Amino acid sequence: MAVPRYILMGPPGSGKSSVGRALAASTGLDWRDTDEDVSAGAGKSIADIFLADGEDAFRDLEEAAVADAVATHAGVLSLGGGAILRPATQALLEQAAGAGAAIVFLDVSLKAASPRVGLNKSRPLLLGNPRQQWLTLMEARRPVYERLATQTVVTDDLTPTQVAAVIEQGAQA
Numbered sequence: 001m002a003v004p005r006y007i008l009m010g011p012p013g014s015g016k017s018s019v020g021r022a023l024a025a026s027t028g029l030d031w032r033d034t035d036e037d038v039s040a041g042a043g044k045s046i047a048d049i050f051l052a053d054g055e056d057a058f059r060d061l062e063e064a065a066v067a068d069a070v071a072t073h074a075g076v077l078s079l080g081g082g083a084i085l086r087p088a089t090q091a092l093l094e095q096a097a098g099a100g101a102a103i104v105f106l107d108v109s110l111k112a113a114s115p116r117v118g119l120n121k122s123r124p125l126l127l128g129n130p131r132q133q134w135l136t137l138m139e140a141r142r143p144v145y146e147r148l149a150t151q152t153v154v155t156d157d158l159t160p161t162q163v164a165a166v167i168e169q170g171a172q173a
């Protein structure tokens, strides 16, 4: 079984995808993003899955995509922001950490995340009142991110390339 070297988690706008790409470029590892896997598998965007099938259906697809990626991908893995909500995924991440994966929580404040996320309609959970929605989901998820993390990086004042460098240094320490 392959185990990802790095697994990135965090709320929308924390930079899971951007930092994942930067970390893959600097380490030479392959990059995979479970949001892209789910979207490719379903043949439609995540926003369309939420709209047509609902959040529970998306979470089922996401749980399966994470299980597949954790079992088969040896590089950098970016998760969707809410992937860690599923207990089976939490257990899988704990196992991956035991097998040597760095589980990285990309922390970010609402102030820094807001301009990154903007009013982009591709984030279905933030429709309506994006700032309040973001705060509510971060409050519920923070304890899970913190419990699962083997490394935490506060990303507010760093570029994705700088965050990737901090992660690499942490892995060498």
Ligand SMILES: Nc1ncnc2c1ncn2[C@@H]1O[C@H](COP(=O)(O)OP(=O)(O)OP(=O)(O)O)[C@@H](O)[C@H]1O
Residues within 6 Å of the ligand: 010, 011, 012, 013, 014, 015, 016, 017, 018, 019, 035, 080, 081, 116, 117, 123, 155, 158, 159, 160, 163
């Ligand atoms: N550290 C950063 N500094 C400045 N801008 C950033 C940083 N990280 C990400 N961004 C920008 O914020 C936006 C969202 O980043 P990204 O898609 O990587 O977030 P994400 O955590 O993967 O979000 P999602 O949960 O929706 O998948 C992008 O436009 C990206 O360029």
Ligand SMILES: O=C(O)C1=C[C@@H](O)[C@@H](O)[C@H](O)C1
Residues within 6 Å of the ligand: 011, 012, 035, 046, 079, 080, 081, 082, 083, 122, 123, 124, 125
């Ligand atoms: O934070 C979340 O729950 C989400 C984040 C995105 O990565 C996507 O997985 C989807 O928009 C849901």
Ligand SMILES: [Mg+2]
Residues within 6 Å of the ligand: 016, 017, 018, 033, 035, 078, 079, 080
């Ligand atoms: Mg992403």
